[in-house]
Amino acid sequence: MLVFWDQRLVFLATPKAGSTAVETALESLAEVVVQRPPVLKHTPVYRYRRFVQPYLEKSAGGARFTVVALMREPVAWLGSWYRFRQRDDVMSPQNSTQGLSFDEFVAGYLEKPRPAFANVGSQARFLLGPDGNGADHIFCYEAIDRFTAFLEDRLGYAVTLPRVNVSPEAETRLSPALEAALRRACAEDFALYDRVRGGSAPLPG
Numbered sequence: 001m002l003v004f005w006d007q008r009l010v011f012l013a014t015p016k017a018g019s020t021a022v023e024t025a026l027e028s029l030a031e032v033v034v035q036r037p038p039v040l041k042h043t044p045v046y047r048y049r050r051f052v053q054p055y056l057e058k059s060a061g062g063a064r065f066t067v068v069a070l071m072r073e074p075v076a077w078l079g080s081w082y083r084f085r086q087r088d089d090v091m092s093p094q095n096s097t098q099g100l101s102f103d104e105f106v107a108g109y110l111e112k113p114r115p116a117f118a119n120v121g122s123q124a125r126f127l128l129g130p131d132g133n134g135a136d137h138i139f140c141y142e143a144i145d146r147f148t149a150f151l152e153d154r155l156g157y158a159v160t161l162p163r164v165n166v167s168p169e170a171e172t173r174l175s176p177a178l179e180a181a182l183r184r185a186c187a188e189d190f191a192l193y194d195r196v197r198g199g200s201a202p203l204p205g
Helices: 019-026 045-059 074-084 102-109 123-128 141-155 176-185 187-196
Strands: 002-004 009-011 066-071 137-140 200-202
Touching: 002 019, 009 019, 009 045, 045 066, 045 123, 066 123, 066 141, 066 187, 074 102, 074 176, 074 187, 102 176, 123 187, 137 141, 137 187, 176 187
Parallel strands: 009 066, 066 137
Antiparallel strands: 002 009, 137 200
């Protein structure tokens, strides 16, 4: 999470959607940088609205902060999690996806409760929260140039995103049957992505 005080702008770090690159590029411009532990770095919008927003706005004399974030195509987002957890240095063995196919990972994601290796949350819940009071602007990870243009306009700074925190290569083709099941089970995520694809989706607050 990054807070740009003078610009009244907050960037929420959606997991596995380029947040480390954004933070690496812009941390020197931000007044508040939260990079660790992960539970704080990846503060979802509902926790931001409940705990962080009141403090920021009271400190800023009631001024409102604009909240922005990135969203990744849902299948690609799960693919990034799957590849990330293929690494040899995954700290908890139960979280590792080594020895599993992508289909097996997604099948685990669809289970209730999810096994530890597939318990990676939901972009829609992260970005919208349970009450729909979500981020003000959500940008498409696959069209990240629109996001960097927005940042450059707000910050007055040329933004170049480095290539960091890259996961290992792995096969992430999903079988048609499992993709259909995923689309049914995660309809909210796919509907939200359809809204943000190709640009930014202002959301009702």
